[in-house]
Amino acid sequence: MNWEQIPLGPLQTNCYVLYNHQREAVIFDPGGDAGVLERWLQDNEITPVAILLTHAHFDHIGAVDDIKRTYNVDVYLHKNEEDWLGDPEKNGSARFLGGSSITIDKANHLLSGETVLSVGSFQFTMYETPGHSPGSISFYHQESSTVFSGDALFFGGIGRTDLPGGDHQLLLNSIHEKLLQLPEDTVVACGHGPTTTIGNEMDSNPFLHGF
Structure with a gap:
């Protein structure tokens, strides 16, 4: 099992x-940049079976429809952001992209709760990690020791909480009660910037000290 950051x-x-x-x-x-992603998939002879969304902000969803239609795959999203995909005000594109x-x-599957999600041969433990947005989800893939955390936790930082539905204290609770309970060698595949590990953020992330 491998993964690529693009x-x-x-x-x-x-x-x-x-x-x-x-x-x-x-x-x-x-x-975004659906053509870039499609070329990478073609060059590497890889076929998608699903699209998982950590949340529905515009910068995480721009190429969803193109990939969905090209490969005829389903889209998974938390139910708390069910109507964000079709609403430029809620997904932030009206504010930031004009x-x-x-x-x-609409997403094909709406998710909720702490559960095991099976998609084809892939299996994830799904954690609700709201705070950056109401429907933020983190997907823990034990086989590769990776958590795909969206904009909840970054290398040396945490997600912004000044957008609609954001909640700083709730985000800190999500990180401490969910993400920091994972094994310390778990790779954190962040929504922006370089990857990190749970152990590294426990030791050095200034936003998590003095919680």
Whole structure:
């Protein structure tokens, strides 16, 4: 099992492609530049089986419809952001992109709760980690010792909470009660910037000290 980090879209949001030996893949947060992502998939002979969204902000969803239609795959999203994909005000594109507002088709599957999610041959433990947004989810993939955390936790930082539905204390609670309970060698596949590990953020992330 391997994964690739591919920065896409106007904010160079990290899209992740997790793929197995059969060259099947789950795609996390295809934020834009669908052509770039499709060329990478073609060049590496990888076929997506699903799109998992950590949340529905515009910079994480820009290429969803293109990838969905090209590969005929389902989209998974937390139920608390069910109507964000089609609402430029809620997904933030109206505020940040102006005339290039983003609207996306409805998700095929709405998620909730702390559960095990099976998608094809892939299995994840799903954690609700709200705070950056109401429906933020983190997907822990034990086989690769990776958590795909979206914009909850970064290398040396945490997600912003000044957007609609953001809650700083709730985000800190999510990080401490969910993410920091994972094994310390777990790789944190962040929505922006470099990857890190749970242990590294426990030791050095200034936002998490004095909690």
